[in-house]
Amino acid sequence: MSDLQVKVLAKETAIYGVSSIVGKFLNWMLVPLYTYVLEQQSDYGIVTNLYAWTALLLVILTYGMETGFFRFVNKEGENPQSVYTTSLIALFTTSLLFSLVCVIWQTPIANALGYPNHTEFISLLGIVVAIDAFASIPFAYLRYKKRPLQFAGIKLLFVFLNIILNLFFLVICPKIQDWSIISSWYDPNYGVGYVFIANILATSIQTLCLLPAIVEGFRGSSLHDIFSISLLKQLLKYSLPLLILGVCGIMNQTIDRILFPKLYIGADAEAQLGIYGACFKVAMVMMMFTQAFRYAYEPFVFAKHKDRKSVEAYADAMKYYIIFSYMILLGMIFYLDLLKFIIHPSYWEGLQIVPIVLWTYIFQGIYFNLSFWYKLTDKTLWGAYFSIIGVVITIVLQIIFVPKIGYIASAASSTICYLVIMTLSYFIGRKHLNIPYDMRRIGVYTAVVIALLAIYYTFTYLTQCNDWTKIGFGTILFIIYCIVFYKLDFYVFRNSRRNGSSHQN
Numbered sequence: 001m002s003d004l005q006v007k008v009l010a011k012e013t014a015i016y017g018v019s020s021i022v023g024k025f026l027n028w029m030l031v032p033l034y035t036y037v038l039e040q041q042s043d044y045g046i047v048t049n050l051y052a053w054t055a056l057l058l059v060i061l062t063y064g065m066e067t068g069f070f071r072f073v074n075k076e077g078e079n080p081q082s083v084y085t086t087s088l089i090a091l092f093t094t095s096l097l098f099s100l101v102c103v104i105w106q107t108p109i110a111n112a113l114g115y116p117n118h119t120e121f122i123s124l125l126g127i128v129v130a131i132d133a134f135a136s137i138p139f140a141y142l143r144y145k146k147r148p149l150q151f152a153g154i155k156l157l158f159v160f161l162n163i164i165l166n167l168f169f170l171v172i173c174p175k176i177q178d179w180s181i182i183s184s185w186y187d188p189n190y191g192v193g194y195v196f197i198a199n200i201l202a203t204s205i206q207t208l209c210l211l212p213a214i215v216e217g218f219r220g221s222s223l224h225d226i227f228s229i230s231l232l233k234q235l236l237k238y239s240l241p242l243l244i245l246g247v248c249g250i251m252n253q254t255i256d257r258i259l260f261p262k263l264y265i266g267a268d269a270e271a272q273l274g275i276y277g278a279c280f281k282v283a284m285v286m287m288m289f290t291q292a293f294r295y296a297y298e299p300f301v302f303a304k305h306k307d308r309k310s311v312e313a314y315a316d317a318m319k320y321y322i323i324f325s326y327m328i329l330l331g332m333i334f335y336l337d338l339l340k341f342i343i344h345p346s347y348w349e350g351l352q353i354v355p356i357v358l359w360t361y362i363f364q365g366i367y368f369n370l371s372f373w374y375k376l377t378d379k380t381l382w383g384a385y386f387s388i389i390g391v392v393i394t395i396v397l398q399i400i401f402v403p404k405i406g407y408i409a410s411a412a413s414s415t416i417c418y419l420v421i422m423t424l425s426y427f428i429g430r431k432h433l434n435i436p437y438d439m440r441r442i443g444v445y446t447a448v449v450i451a452l453l454a455i456y457y458t459f460t461y462l463t464q465c466n467d468w469t470k471i472g473f474g475t476i477l478f479i480i481y482c483i484v485f486y487k488l489d490f491y492v493f494r495n496s497r498r499n500g501s502s503h504q505n
Contacts, residue, residue: 022159026159026160026163027159027162027163028281028284028342029342030162030163030166031278031281031282031343032342032343032344033166033167033170033171034195034278035343035344035346035347036344037170037171038170038191038192039191040271040274041270041271041272041274041275041346041347042268042270042271042273042274043191043274044274044277044278045261045269045270045271045272045274045277046115046192046270047192047195047274047277048257048273048274048276048277048278048280049113049257049258049260049261049273050113050115050121050125050196051257052254052255052256052257052258053113053125053254053258054125054128054129055253055254056250056251056254056255056258057098057129058129058132058133058250059243059246059247059249059250060243060246060247061091061094061095061098061129061130061133062091062133062136062246063094063236063240063242063243063246064239064240064241064242064243064245064246064380065087065090065136065137065235065239066136066137066140067239067242068087068235068236068238068239068242069083069084069087069137069140069141069144069235070144071238072231072234072235072238073144079225080144081217081225082225082226082228082231083231083235084141084144085217085218085225085226085227086226086227086228086231086232086235087137088134088137088138088214089226089227090232090235091133091134091136091137092134094133095130095131095134096130098126098129098130098133099126099127099129099131101126102122102125102126102127102130103123103126103127106119106120106122106123106126107119109122110122118193120193121193121196124196124197124199124200125196125199127200128199128200128203131204131207132203134207135206135207135210138213138214139151139154139155139210141213141217142154142213150213154206154209154210155206157205157206157209158202158203158205158206161201161202161205161206162198162202165197165198165202166194166198168198169194169195169197169198170194170195173186173188173194174188238378238380241380241381241383241384242380242383242384244383244384244387244388245380245383245384245386246387247387248384248387248388248390248391249387251391251394251395252390252391252394252414252417252418253364253414255391255395255398256276256394256398256407256410256411256413256414257273257276257277257410259395259399259402260272260273260276260398260402260407260410261273263398263399263402263403264402264403264406264407265403272406272407273407274347275346275347275349275350275407276350276353276407276410276411278344278347278350279343279347279350279351279353279354280353280357280411281343282332282339282340282342282343282351282354283353283354283357283358283361286325286328286329286332286357286358286361286362286365287361289324289325289328289365290325290361290364290365290368311433311434311435311436312436314369314372314435315435315436315437315438318369318370318435318437318442319438319441319442319489320489321365321366321369322362322366322442322445322446323445323489325361325362325365326362326445326446326449326481327482327485328358329355329358329359329362329449330449330452330453330474330477330478331478332354332355332358333354333355333358333453333456333474334456334470334471334474334475334477334478335474336351337467337470338467350407352408353407353408353410353411356408356411356412356415357411357414357415359415360411360414360415360418363415363418363419363422364418367386367422367425370422370425370426370429371383371425372433373425373429373432373435374425374429374432376433377432377433379432382425382428386421386424386425387421389420389421389424390417390418390420390421391417393413393416393417393420394413394414394417397409397412397413397417398410401413441488441489444488445484445485445488448481448484449481452477452481455477456473456474456477459473460473
């Protein structure tokens, strides 16, 4: 990977990363709001369950078209503008139909999900999912056009609006509900429902901000180019296998929160789900990094694929992704006794899942990096095979162990799932697109991380020390990892940047 390429990827990762990390962090801070303001843990259980459903439905409604867009918009012989408008119209049509179904049949759907007293939740979330699915293509268009600042600005606008509206409905309105302008519509007993109302308002405004990008795609296009049936068939042929991949992939991430109320033995299933969901959020820092990397890396890979030396760039990207993922893992575990204060103490019993979830995110990110061998070789069916294997593992493990050990099984099943499919993808991918991953160096970092974690857990178990001693000891171990990184790779990267700058000068 040349210095210029590293700079471009690093710059875009930084921009996408800042918006993603800041946005996710601010949304992350809604967790303490919910855990402190919502009356019961079961209320947050409702939020956890329904948002798990929305994540699954969003993947179904986009049916792989976002990745298909990147594949065909960079493909020789294709009209990029036609690829954009055809994808846009296809998603608009299916999203509209889905939202109508949710509005018309909200009552039977709500009854099936176990929320007969809140049928309007189905309509609200159905519309939100439909809008988000449609918006995925304009956002992909901004990434294709190398407009990370515009992308980041609109994403952050949604986050700020969502937070402000949540604060307004859940914190401010209860204090001023006696005002006539508020009392005329505000229901203090509606509680968790205002979480979904805030979401649909913020989502609608975000979509309005995408209108210029939407209109731009149609400007100057002929009717033939705006919507091409033949192109749509090619897009669907490429993307539909990714739908299976995406559905199974998101099920691996969310099926635990969907199935838990059905599998858990006990009257407090929703409360236990609320604890699990809140503690799961504590580990979101790793997901923020993975998502930021993906936003920059996916368009980079498809564009770079035309370069014969692209495999070297993929190998370097994988190594540095793992290095920084391990850094986040260690930081989160060593400072968990500080991070736990973002949620109410009544939820702390579930913090034991945080290290498990962090490993899940790492394996998930590595699997994402590995997945490009079948995307670039147009063998996306392999992705579907891996995802099906993963979801079978996840469901089977949860059915067996959730009734016995609760949400620990929910967390561990996803970790095992991604470990298995990550390993399968690596060995099978070597036969189709041999990328020279630096397995020796990756193995060194993995061994160092495992050793540091073993030392940390042994020390804290034997000494039974207080939180501040654990944090201090963890800081020493974290510094050791940073020194290893500096000695093995940081100085090489720094020198390559200096050499690149001198060549440019």
